[in-house]
Amino acid sequence: MFVDCHTHVFHPRIAEKAKMKLAEHYKLFCHCKGTPDDLLLRAGRAGIDHCVALCAATSALQVRPCNAYAGYLQHNYPRITAFGSIHPDCTDWKQQLDWLRSTGVHGIKLHPDFQHFWLNDPRLYPIFEEAQRDFIFMIHIGDSLPPEKNPSCPYKMAAILDDFPHLNVVAAHLGGFRQWSYALDALAGRDVWMDTSSCMKEISDDTLKAILKKHPRDRLVFGTDYPIMDPQDEIDALQKRTRFSDNEIDEILANGTHLLFG
Structure with missing residues (x-):
């Protein structure tokens, strides 16, 4: 089964506004509609069987509705695995984790830059401790600012x-969006998943080659960052930039199955 491990979908009522926010922050054009149906249509055209849809609450007040939407996606779209959200300002985070478990959502997206906290915030540590047994964390890493x-x-x-060696983490954007030299130094080769989303247009040839040489291919998963990118365009870009064979690309597309389902 081929999996896109990094997508964002929104309710049709807010999809356009959410897309504009993404485009403004990253100074990128969103190529797609940003709705679940559009995602699955484009994924199917690209030969992708399953998608991970990520939700991130920008404040504690948004955690509950964000997770409710993740639960809705999980139960209404068989080809989507939804990731919920948590926030260090959320005082009932334990109840939220229990609620996610009860709805069959076993992934959490953290995006410190959008959620307005620091990844080394000590309030996250008890959350990691509690969630590491049965949640996958997709964590956005990097931006244009220095570390x-x-x-x-x-x-x-x-x-x-280092502190949570059993934490199941996907370090998004090959471990550091626009910080790939630091990702090569700090994360490549470690026991962590990396996804390929939003990398192929910006990463240098030398740094890409070095990361791919140092990090095992069976710990790479494919991601598009939909609606920013179309799935087929990202598959083509991945193959062009990495020069991987068809079989090697298929391996990366299939690694998401091992991430999600063991």
């Missing part, structure tokens, strides 16, 4: 892996 000024960075992620 010491960036809420998320490869070094902060590496420190969490």
